[in-house]
Amino acid sequence: MKRIKMLIVDDEPLILEEASEALEFEGYDPLTASNVRDALKIAHGNPDITLILTDLKMPGQSGLDLVEILKHEFNNKLRFIVMSGHGSSDVENSVIEQGFTFIRKPLDVDELTEIIKLRLKN
Numbered sequence: 001m002k003r004i005k006m007l008i009v010d011d012e013p014l015i016l017e018e019a020s021e022a023l024e025f026e027g028y029d030p031l032t033a034s035n036v037r038d039a040l041k042i043a044h045g046n047p048d049i050t051l052i053l054t055d056l057k058m059p060g061q062s063g064l065d066l067v068e069i070l071k072h073e074f075n076n077k078l079r080f081i082v083m084s085g086h087g088s089s090d091v092e093n094s095v096i097e098q099g100f101t102f103i104r105k106p107l108d109v110d111e112l113t114e115i116i117k118l119r120l121k122n
Contacts, residue, residue, distance in 0.1 A: 003029040005048050009039040010055040022109035036061035043070055051119060056084035079119045
């Protein structure tokens with residue numbers, strides 16, 4: 001059975017490792033990037049990616065920058081989850097109003113995997 005491929009983007013190595021291990025344990029095929037530039041390279045080289053899990057605030061370009069670029073390039077075929085440890089309710093509401101799922105850091109891996117299962121159904 002083919003595993004669902006996902007891309008995790010975060011500038012914090014521990015978040016990348018934790019999320020990647022949790023998703024691999026759940027049977028997914030996670031790829032990781034620590035910035036938007038590397039994420040774009042990976043996305044372009046892996047057109048079978050289904051979901052992007054991205055940090056909101058990163059040095060240089062933000063997670064929302066990444067989402068906007070990939071939405072355009074992939075014609076809205078990707079699903080996105082935006083995460084942040086800096087999220088105020090205003091930031092969270094803004095992300096949700098744009099149609100994206102939001103999750104707070106530090107990550108709760110059980111919550112993360114449940115959210116991913118829901119996003120993949122819709």
